[in-house]
Amino acid sequence: MNFQEPTLPWLRRCGLVSLLFAVCAAALAGCVATPNERAAGKSKLAFTGPVKLSCDDGMQMTITPRSGGISVVSPRGVELDLPASPPGQSVRFGEGLYAVVIEGGEALWMVSGKVPITCRR
Secondary structure, three states, X not given: OOOHHHHHHHHHHHHHHHHHHHHHHHHHHOOOOOHHHHHHHOOOOOOOOOEEEEEHHHOEEXXXXXXXEEEEEOOOOOEEEEEEOOOOOOOEEXXXXXXXXXXXXXXXXXXXXXXXXXXXX
């Protein structure tokens, strides 16, 4: 009896399936962030408490950090909680008609359909 002929195709198939599985597993492993990478990706605001900013035309804005976003008292007195947009970063916040971009000591307050207001520390 010659056992090599029937065994050889089976080994080839198992080898190809194993190789395919290993390649897919390696590709998927590269898509998952490790806990350290997730922690590094969560940047925090440059301040911890409420911050009052002076805006154009003598207005004021107050920004308070919250989990996953900020609370804002806008230059026009509107009180809002805005989530990070996109989640996990600490520069852009917004929802619906309202948005804030914080860069260094400045914040740009934007309302859909209105002229943006620049505020400074």
